[in-house]
Amino acid sequence: MVRLMKGNEAVVAGALYAGCDAFFGYPITPASEIAHAAAEWLPAVGRVFIQAECETASINMVYGAGAAGKLAMTATSGPGMSLMQEGLSYMAGTGIPGVVVNIQRAGPALGNVYTEQADYNQAVKGGGHGSYHAMVLAPASVQELCDGTMRAFALAFQYRTPVIVLSDAAQGQMTESMRLPVVEHDRPAGVAAWAVQGTAASRGNLHTSIFLDVDVLEGINRDLQRKYAAMQVEAAAEEYRIDDAEVVFLAYGTSSRIARTAVDQLRATGVRAGLFRPLTLFPFPREALCRLADRKLVVVEMSCGQFREDVIGQFAAGIRKVPEVQLVHRMGGVLVSVDAVAEAARKLV
Amino acid sequence: MSTKRTVGMFESFDRSGRATRSSHYCAGCGHGILHKLITEALVELGLQDRTVVVSPIGCAVFGYYYWDVGNIGAAHGRAPAVATAVSRTIPQAVVVAYQGDGDLAAIGFNCAVQAANRGERMVTFMVNNCTYGMTGGQMSPTSLLGQRTLTSPQGREAATEGHPLRVAELFNQLQAPVYIARCSVADTKRIFQTKQIVRKALELQRDGKGYAYVEVLSPCPTAMGLDALASARFTAEQMEQVFPLGVIRDHSTQAVPLPPPAPACSVPDFFARYRDRDFPAPVEDATYTERRMIVAGSGGQGILVLGLCLIEAGALAQRFVTWYPTYGPEQRGGFASCALVIGGRTIGSPHVEHPDILVCLTRPMLERFLPLVKPGGVVFCDTMILGPDAPSRPDVRIVAVPATELAAANGSSRAANTVMLTALLHTRVTGLPEEAILHARDATLRKKPSLIALNRHVFDAGLAWCRQNLP
Known part of the structure; x- marks a missing residue:
């Protein structure tokens, strides 16, 4: 089924096809339509x-439902995301799966x-207290908001980790055509072993994140870091007209779509431009990025250079x-x- | 010889990291007594397997050393939110939020009062010892006036630190709670009364009858700087003057369990039946030149609907489409505009910096967007916003349409957007087939089917005008 859907609604569609059991949310522009759809559809x-x-x-409701082995999510924007950092640290530290759309x-x-x-x-560096990361996906379209949210649940349960779908106002507010998934996902496997579900079988299960023994807590930290290293196999990127590109734009999310239009405009005037677009920001598609070290590189982003700083760090590492x-x-x-992006490329060739 | 075994607790507290029978609580602390009363009642009521305890931050963070039930540790003050989620997603669970006075009445008061006000199916036990025990004895919201703590070294002053917060009495202002009581573990007589109250609150959970709040006055000899007996005396004598014991509310006989939820449909069935329509999948078509458009005006002119109508027509014609509206305060300020892109391949930027086509129904929007139009572009505007002093550009084609006037003459001035649609159709600027536009014209009114006939009437009038007046 192909539908015209607003990005914020696509999030809820993806969640439902993932098997989402619960949505907990608080109104905030420009994310509120996610809660509106969830209130009607769930x-x-x-x-x-x-x-x-x-x-x-x-x-903390997401944390509670996740601790019970349920597929739970919330969605918010900037100020709300800041308030959620403590909870994300608890989810990461305790190994509770859940999905947060920003x-x-x-x-x-x-x-x-x-x-x-x-x-x-x-989102990418942890955000809350302690040495942890959430997994971070970077959609760029209404379709990817649906698919990304759906995939976020699978990853959250596979790695027992919070997963952030890092979107933005443009994607949330825009309407595009989108193919709905066909069937609802199977429930994640292995949940009974750790979830606290109010049953005889789960009576011995416990979620806590206090470890007064420093050696025990260091071990838990090492396990977490090993988990993050293992997540690296999930790193992914999309490359657009990159093979013979002299100039490559590095951009994620909505910025990558602006850069994509710039690539087409530049190509039309004979400038060999391309686009490298991470689909996951943590883990970062480092290997694929590093293959571009000999190109002329331009980061396109809507922040002070936070993404560029990470790109530089990824090359260094x-x-x-x-x-x-x-x-x-x-x-x-x-x-x-688009003009500014194209102009930056023209200056380099 | 036999000693009474405490039921519902582990035999040995191995989860503490040591094989021990001694608890981490200080001598004379009330937590252990309440732990026992809760687990005894759970076992007596046959609820041990069904129970999920949500632990607080505070000394009882280690409650899981002892309780042989499912356990989830919560962040400071968040036990009611965690418990809410467990209760809602696991209907058979008996959910216990175990909190202290700092955890519940200070950092977590909003979560606590909101869960109580929603009438969540859970019991909250608030251990009130007038202090922050685990962090060493700071002033808590329930500290008594004059009580010396690490953060009220001169004694709590009403003028600057407020009065002790009486949570049970505050919660008694709410409609939803089924059971509200305050009890104490300061001595044997009180412990027996507490046992009855704890049991009652858990029976309500067994029966799914709703929210119960049980506040338990409890000695904290360490933070109070007293020995065990003196701190028990303080709890019974000083604390009870501010926090009187008793069952404050008992609606247990009137309360009824929530009915089971109505049978739900599957997700694919839900979307198959949902109000939205299906479209054919977009197909790549290199022969179709991408159109980037802006539709602009003010709220109530159907600006956003016209944009949606165009992308619906585009989607019906198997084009790639994107629609990006104004939203938030700008929209509430009366401005309405949307950017739309209709193309023959995957759309890059959804933002239209330089429209090929601009549709404008107000002068301010014309002033704002006309300078952005691509040279050679087309601008459709309502005749009434043009005049000798209207902005103009020699390098774009301006098409004036008396949209509001025609719409008003044919039944509704609010249908000016429909007249503009006829101009877009007549001039063929969108490159979309007529049948797709006609289809979309009606479809965007599917939430207001009573307007379809009127809208078609305006459409026909608009199209007739265009045929007569536009090339």
Whole structure:
């Protein structure tokens, strides 16, 4: 079934086909339509929707349902995401699966409700206290919001980790045609072994994150880091017209779509441009990125250069050599213009 | 010889990392007594397997050393949110949120009062010892006036630190809770009363009857700086003056369990029946030149609907489409605009910086967007917003349509957007087939079917005008 759907609604469609049991959310522009759809759709298929009292409660409800082995999610934007950082640390530290969709808006502070990508570090580098990461997916279209949310649940349960779908206001608010999934996913396997479900079989299961023994806690930290290393197999990127590209744009999410239009415009005028677009931001598709070290590189993003900084770090970690990486960026809710992106490439060739 | 075995607890507290029978609680602390009362009642009621205890931050963070039931540790103050989620997603579970006065009445008060107000199917035990025990004895919301703590070294002052917070009495202002009681573990007589109250609250959970709040006054000799007996005396004598014991509310006979949920349909069935329509999948078509458009005006003019109508027509014609509206405060401020892209392949930027086609129904929007139109582009505007002082550009084609006037003359000035649609159709600027546009014209009114006939009437009038007046 192909439908015209708003990005924010596509999130809920993807969640339902993933088998999402519960949505907990609090209103915030530009993410509110996710809660609107969840409030209507989840009860219709026998699932749970609760409007929480605040984002802190939302994420802790996700934690609670996840601890019970249920597929739970929330969705929010900047300020709400900040309030959820403590809960995300608890989920990561305790090994509780769950999905958080961030329809990024412009910050810092109250900022405004237009598109920015400035929650990059918060999402990708941990965000809360302690040495942890959430897995981070980077959709760029309504279709990918649906598919990404669906996949986020599978990954969350496979790795027992919080997964962030790092979207933005443009994707959340836009409507595009989208193919609905065909069948609802099977429930994740192996949950009975750890979930606390109010049954005789699960009576011995326990979720706690306090470990006063420093050696025990160091071991848990080492296990977490091993888990993150194992996640590297999930790293993925999309490459567009990259084979003979002299200039390659590096961009994720909505920025990558602007860069894609710039690639086409540049190609039409004889400039060999291409696009490298991470589909996962943690784990980062480092190997694929490092193969581009000999190209002219331009990062396109809607933040102060947070993504570029990560790109540089990935080159340093991957090949111990950092190529020149230009930056085209806007902030405050201003979209990067195709003209500015194309102009940056023209200057390099 | 036999000693009474405590039921519902582990024989040996191995989860502490040591094979031990001694608890981590200080001598004279009330937590252990309450732990026993809860587990005894759970076992007596046959609820041990069904129970999920949500532990707090505070000394009882280690409750899982002792309780032989499913256990989830919560962040500080968040036990009610965690418990809510467990209760809602596991209907057969008996859910216990175990909290202290700092955890519940300070950092987590909102979560606690909201869960109580929603009438969640759970019991909250709040151990009230007037202090933050685990962090060494700071002032808590329930600390008594004059009580010396690490953060009220001169004694709690009402003028600057407020009065002790009486949670049970506050919760008694709410409609939803079924059972509210305050009891104490300061001495044997009180412990027996508490046993009855604990049992009652758990019976309500067994029967799925709703929210219960049980506050338990409890000595904390360490933080109070007293020995076990003196702290028990303080609990019974000083604390009870502020926090009187008793069953404050008992609606257990009137309360009824939630009915089982209505049978639900499957997800694919739900979407198959949902109000949205199906479209054919878009196909790549290199012969179709991508159109980037902006439709702009003010709220109530059907700006966003016109945009949606165009992408519906595009989707019906198997084009790739994207529609990106104004939203948030701008929309509430009265401005309405949307950017749409219709193409023959995957669409890059959804943002239209330089439209090929601009449709404008107000002067401010014309002033804002006209300078952005691509040279050679087409601008459709309502005749009434043009005039001698209207902005203009020699390098774009301006098509004036008396949209509002025609719409008003044919039944509704709010249908000016439909007249604009006829101009787009007549001039063929979108490259979309007529049947797709006609289909979409009706489809975007599917939530207001009573307007379809009127809308068609305006459409016909608009098209007739276009045929007569536009090339």
